[in-house]
Amino acid sequence: MARYELVKRSVALITLTNPPVNSLSSAVRHGIAKTMDRALSDPKVTAVVICGENGRFCGGADIREFAGPLRGPPLLPLLDSIEAGDKPVVAAIEGVALGGGLELALVCHYRIAHSKARLGLPEVTLGLLPAAGGTQRLPRLIGIPAALELITTGRHVSSQEALKLGIVDQVTEHNACEVAVEFALRAVAKPLSSRRLSALTVPCPPDLDALLEAVTMQIQKKARGVMAPLACVQAVRAAATMPYSQGIKRESELMATLFNSGQARALQYSFFAERTAGKWTLPSGAQWNDTKPREIRSAAVIGLGTMGRGIAVSLARVGISVIAVESDRKLMESGRQMVIGMLERDAKRRGVSASLNLLKFTLSLQDLKDVDLVIEAVFEDMALKKRVFQELSKVCRPTTLLCSNTSGLDVDALAGVTDRPQLVSGMHFFSPAHVMKLLEVVCGPRSSSETIATAMSLGKRMGKVSVAVGNCPGFVGNRMLKPYSDQATFLLEEGATPEQIDKVLEDFGFAMGVFRMSDLAGLDVGWRVRKESGLTGPDVDPKNPPRRRQGRKYCPIPDMVCEQGRFGQKTGRGWYMYDKPGGTNAKPDPLIQNLLETYRGRYGIKPRNITEQEIIERCLFALANEGFRILKDGIAAQPEDIDVIYQFGYGFPRHRGGPMFYASMVGLERVLERLEHYHQAHPDVSHLEPSPLLKKLVACGSPPIQKWREHIKTIHSHL
Numbered sequence: 001m002a003r004y005e006l007v008k009r010s011v012a013l014i015t016l017t018n019p020p021v022n023s024l025s026s027a028v029r030h031g032i033a034k035t036m037d038r039a040l041s042d043p044k045v046t047a048v049v050i051c052g053e054n055g056r057f058c059g060g061a062d063i064r065e066f067a068g069p070l071r072g073p074p075l076l077p078l079l080d081s082i083e084a085g086d087k088p089v090v091a092a093i094e095g096v097a098l099g100g101g102l103e104l105a106l107v108c109h110y111r112i113a114h115s116k117a118r119l120g121l122p123e124v125t126l127g128l129l130p131a132a133g134g135t136q137r138l139p140r141l142i143g144i145p146a147a148l149e150l151i152t153t154g155r156h157v158s159s160q161e162a163l164k165l166g167i168v169d170q171v172t173e174h175n176a177c178e179v180a181v182e183f184a185l186r187a188v189a190k191p192l193s194s195r196r197l198s199a200l201t202v203p204c205p206p207d208l209d210a211l212l213e214a215v216t217m218q219i220q221k222k223a224r225g226v227m228a229p230l231a232c233v234q235a236v237r238a239a240a241t242m243p244y245s246q247g248i249k250r251e252s253e254l255m256a257t258l259f260n261s262g263q264a265r266a267l268q269y270s271f272f273a274e275r276t277a278g279k280w281t282l283p284s285g286a287q288w289n290d291t292k293p294r295e296i297r298s299a300a301v302i303g304l305g306t307m308g309r310g311i312a313v314s315l316a317r318v319g320i321s322v323i324a325v326e327s328d329r330k331l332m333e334s335g336r337q338m339v340i341g342m343l344e345r346d347a348k349r350r351g352v353s354a355s356l357n358l359l360k361f362t363l364s365l366q367d368l369k370d371v372d373l374v375i376e377a378v379f380e381d382m383a384l385k386k387r388v389f390q391e392l393s394k395v396c397r398p399t400t401l402l403c404s405n406t407s408g409l410d411v412d413a414l415a416g417v418t419d420r421p422q423l424v425s426g427m428h429f430f431s432p433a434h435v436m437k438l439l440e441v442v443c444g445p446r447s448s449s450e451t452i453a454t455a456m457s458l459g460k461r462m463g464k465v466s467v468a469v470g471n472c473p474g475f476v477g478n479r480m481l482k483p484y485s486d487q488a489t490f491l492l493e494e495g496a497t498p499e500q501i502d503k504v505l506e507d508f509g510f511a512m513g514v515f516r517m518s519d520l521a522g523l524d525v526g527w528r529v530r531k532e533s534g535l536t537g538p539d540v541d542p543k544n545p546p547r548r549r550q551g552r553k554y555c556p557i558p559d560m561v562c563e564q565g566r567f568g569q570k571t572g573r574g575w576y577m578y579d580k581p582g583g584t585n586a587k588p589d590p591l592i593q594n595l596l597e598t599y600r601g602r603y604g605i606k607p608r609n610i611t612e613q614e615i616i617e618r619c620l621f622a623l624a625n626e627g628f629r630i631l632k633d634g635i636a637a638q639p640e641d642i643d644v645i646y647q648f649g650y651g652f653p654r655h656r657g658g659p660m661f662y663a664s665m666v667g668l669e670r671v672l673e674r675l676e677h678y679h680q681a682h683p684d685v686s687h688l689e690p691s692p693l694l695k696k697l698v699a700c701g702s703p704p705i706q707k708w709r710e711h712i713k714t715i716h717s718h719l
């Protein structure tokens, strides 16, 4: 796990060998301890270089080992002993030096980085802090403000920035290992005391308290309820105010509070869930690692509304030439201006030049005959989409892939009107499409594995977290949203207010509560869908008892809000009131309060006090319950996919892991018991009826989430 060689007759070259990222597993730590001992005790060796195999220095501690008992040599004393050694040690950083990897580099007396390397202390993103001396050594090297920023955000820096900050001593375009060996030979005669970071004093800013206070406030605002960044501030405070020996103790104490926390478990689960989601399997047996995606050089986007514009930007900025189609010259011109403006702003932010030459705008579908792939992003109307797909089928060459950016319509019905159903899939982007990282790739029953592989790979190329899902109304994300928002509106009937429900959800960690989110998305969209499906409007059978539709309980309050022209932020009124149309500052509206009181009065509902616990349980357990149904139906292949969708598309707090992980943390037995309780109280709300899969998992002893797949493997997958 660590290779030892003698090079240039006097330099010990230690190579970490734990692919793919040379993480510091117990075997690697053991290997470092052994090879360092050998280097320090061999009189022929005058200097040491540490590097990583396959052009990657080290991706940090082995995160998988955190779940089990700590084995092998502990990292902190191992690193301390490297720093204390009397022969110069040089880190040759290629690829990445992250977390424990950077901490290893910080105990080396010199650091040489390749120009393409990235460095950082991302432990905070895993619910931890850099507890192998990172919170004490980095401030001594680069000062409190810069160290505080890097440690509390976990941001990676380029080697150029690392050089400017003083983290590395030299950046090279050449082989970092060879450069480090030459550097080590020159360092042999030089004193090491000033190179041992733990022995340095911290350059402390005069306004330390004010700085720490400001950063704490910023964290509390941006990452409400998240423990790790606050613990990082405490650890850096210790570096500033205590000698190293005490600071390091404080670092360990703070780490101990985080290490076994639910937040750390959720964040580490989220790290792996994101990677698991990319590994799809289709019912045919085809998989992510055995199906070659097509190369996409050119694409077309149909419709330059909000979604189409964002999709065009996402494609062009990764070097794909884009033909954008609109039906009307005025719309095309305004779309053109907006796409160009978005691309220019994006390029400026990233410090690159805008790829405007890749864009072409047209009114004619005939111009699409040679593109590799089309993404249709017209209005969410099946008849209109079918017309577009029929037309595309005629004009595009037979090998062109046809994708729909639908948020929930039947992808197979669209495939059915084309001459190439195997080349049709859904690509459900989230608004704004050039910002939001989630992409649901919808696999119809006739989509080929190559089509899915290509859509998934294109998503990755655009920087999206892509998740393959099956074809059903709403797919995964929007299908689950319904029980969640239904519960919220039922709670309004029973006595809650929008602001009370939103506060509970936001305190839980959601970026926005369900009502604020609906106001942002626009209330009219759902209203139109409900009208089209006969749930409200003139087509409703007058014989329907009030508050019941299609044999189920129905809450008409959202329709009543829309009937007043309150469509959310865009009209300045929705569940909340805003300063102006388009305003974002939501204030409780007495008119909504009135509407709720009148409504309850009309139906004889006596409002009751609704607790925080009930809001969380009814909204989130109903959400997870639908997730279990989705797994049972084979619409998502694994719970990780659902959790990734909810984190990246719906603002579910990452430190809670996602709805399925959250259910597993609460305990499946408890979730089942509470759903049974609420379903008994509301027998006409089918979403509260515990799903068969949840019951099955509880009957099997509530296995950990990673084992659920074994219990759902017999299910017929629609992916």
Ligand SMILES: CCCCCCC/C=C/C(=O)SCCNC(=O)CCNC(=O)[C@H](O)C(C)(C)COP(=O)(O)OP(=O)(O)OC[C@H]1O[C@@H](n2cnc3c(N)ncnc32)[C@H](O)[C@@H]1OP(=O)(O)O
Residues within 6 Å of the ligand: 020, 021, 023, 059, 060, 061, 062, 063, 064, 075, 096, 098, 099, 100, 101, 122, 123, 126, 128, 129, 130, 131, 132, 255, 259, 272, 275, 276
């Ligand atoms: C009481 C104990 C005290 C201990 C103190 C310890 C203090 C130190 C703590 C740490 O170091 S925590 C770890 C900090 N490091 C990170 O957060 C880095 C995580 N990794 C990444 O960001 C990326 O993987 C990467 C290194 C930038 C590479 O990205 P790339 O896109 O090229 O590959 P991936 O698909 O992400 O990863 C490939 C493969 O490797 C697995 N993996 C990556 N890093 C780790 C790791 N640190 N530990 C274990 N496994 C890791 C990753 O999961 C992928 O595998 P699969 O999931 O596909 O099987």
